[in-house]
Amino acid sequence: MKRMLLAGVAAFAYLAGTAQAETVTVFGPWLGPDQENVEAVLKGFAKATGHDYAYVGSDSFEQQIRIDAEAGSAPNVAAFPQPGLAGDMAKGGFLTPLAAGTDDWVRENYAAGQSWVDLGTYAGPDGADNLYGFFYKVDVKSLVWYSPENFEDAGYEVPTTMEELKALSDQIVADGGTPWCIGLGSGGATGWPATDWVEDLMLRTQSPADYDAWVKNELKFNDPKVVAAIEEFGAFARNDDYVAGGSGAVASTDFRDSPKGLFSSPPQCYMHRQASFIPAFFPEGTSVGEDADFFYFPAYAGKDLGSPVLGAGTVWAITNDSPGAHALIAYLQSPEAHEIWMARKGFLTPHKGVDTSVFSDPTLKKMNDILLGATTFRFDGSDLMPGGVGAGSFWTGMVDYAGGKSAEDVASEIQASWDALK
Template structure:
């Protein structure tokens, strides 16, 4: 378990973006294998001795080390050197860099809304035939649409996440007789029971994420809209076929507010309600390890953050240190519905070596390589779920490959002025005390008119 001091120190380092620059030659927790490589899987991409491809994105720390390792054999077999630079400010800076002609060759964009904004600026290169062929072979058609603008495909999906997980300690649940809730009402009752037991506040949460501060709160709202009002209303909301301040959205905000704005519910192990805004999302769930909170809402990718030093002391599993259950439906017999996210490698430079890299990243070979390294999943249909590094990630891959109702993260689909701006900022103001109605009215007013 990590001490309170260490957890806060980690939060300061992450929030400040110290060490955000990650290069392909970096050292980290994954050693570079310099042995012989079987290049049979890589001959289709060609050889490009002396060529360099730069990649930028939001992926940091251990996850960035693993990303770099995932293409190490590709580099050796094709001769392409890949330089990766990660920063928490990528989303805020990439359009400025593109406009100035300083964008990386490839940008790993985490939002279809941002992809559309970059395309509207005239900066993106359409995906090559090889990339499109991989999308058609390995991905559900819905994922293809997320990387498409006006009928032109600009990017294949990369990694994915299943959102709406509630992380908890299996040992605490067993010791105290807590049961996994099967409905939203049961989740509320469980939270109230934990609060009444008096050992600690039930929930721990954090919205801080640099320029993207607030996004974890949007995930809460999206999960409640999907479960309370269903996928049709969710789609109408995301596409602005109903206004942002519709009664269904107000209902979801108010339901989330019973947790995030309630001093009897948060912020266990961290502070009062105001600390929900200032606590880094990377560290917000760690009080569970110290027995200072019981529940934390975060996506499947949060598995990586349970061992922030890259170790293995904390295990993820039904009998491990931590595990997670999906946010339940309104009624026990309702179909399971989940939200999720993913990234899209867009190209800013038209070159064969750039498209070779993008073709590899859209393949089942890359997806299995990366999933095998641990901590992430992919919706690529060629991924073997058994390659996942934990019971939870295997389950998440099976969810993405199955018949579960899936909807992409709503804020990622909305126009950037909303999904990556007013919605994030609105969540912060709302947790800080602004009323639900004032919040949704302000976000609605920010929606672009064209």
């Protein structure tokens, strides 16, 4: 009875169109400084709509959201770092489809709009496809970080093709330096930085269609094409001359510590391939754009694959339906919601209608240009694969590979674990 009454009240408020103020609870993966950023956006939401908000972050978001959803104590809105997980939740009936017309809005206002709609569309419990997820906050992963002054000291030029990149790596070795810092360590998630490498190299050696097939397992994991991409990664990570500390240090170095080698004296390495968030782990006082800069992880000139970009992002979905939750998703479509975080740190957006002059530093604008200029944009494959693979055997497999196991063996094991999930 009480429930009906409440539902009635909610419906009435909704129909009457009055902004019935409520507290919208939001659950996301951001903590620390990132939490301040997301709360700044939510504050803007509260100001614009009159609703209140409560944000909780967790470093074990993936587990926590499952517990809350299963038990029925889910927040109103959750920001998933992995679309694969959101898809699973939609299938389980824990998500509410977004308001009608959101898909058209995304198509029109986001660069490569259709691909964002596809990434946010999942099958519901009844099997029907609906738009459940709205992408807000995107990361670009195809970046190589370096110290411009170290390049200048040694007289190196920023490479624009993969061939040049490999030639530069050899050049650095010939000069007595070490080109790369690679670290796969990340506690329970050890191995994920290598999955990004493999995905990036997959996009640079195979067609986007093959990449999509691979992510869906229509192209087997132990297909020669995938094995070749893993071996491409091995050409960097398993070459003792190429990696700071030797290839043995790759799996044991923490990914948070590995970029610090760029800034040590003398430099332990000259280049570091990592996503746009990594400056948070540069030594204190490092000025991005001056002490550290990045270039696009280049594509092979010899292969006609354009300039593919690998990225990731958070997908916002409604886990506990309420008018306030829909109001929040609607607010996230406003340029203002994007500009608040843009003016802070670590935020990129495919939104075409925002004022890019508000970016807090020019490097973010440069990254956003890479994002907007991509001929192919593909989402981080491991985030799209089933959790047991993308956040399991793919990670551990890459650690095994870095430790000396053959690419075929590793790929076959990952495929076997995928088969076991079916």
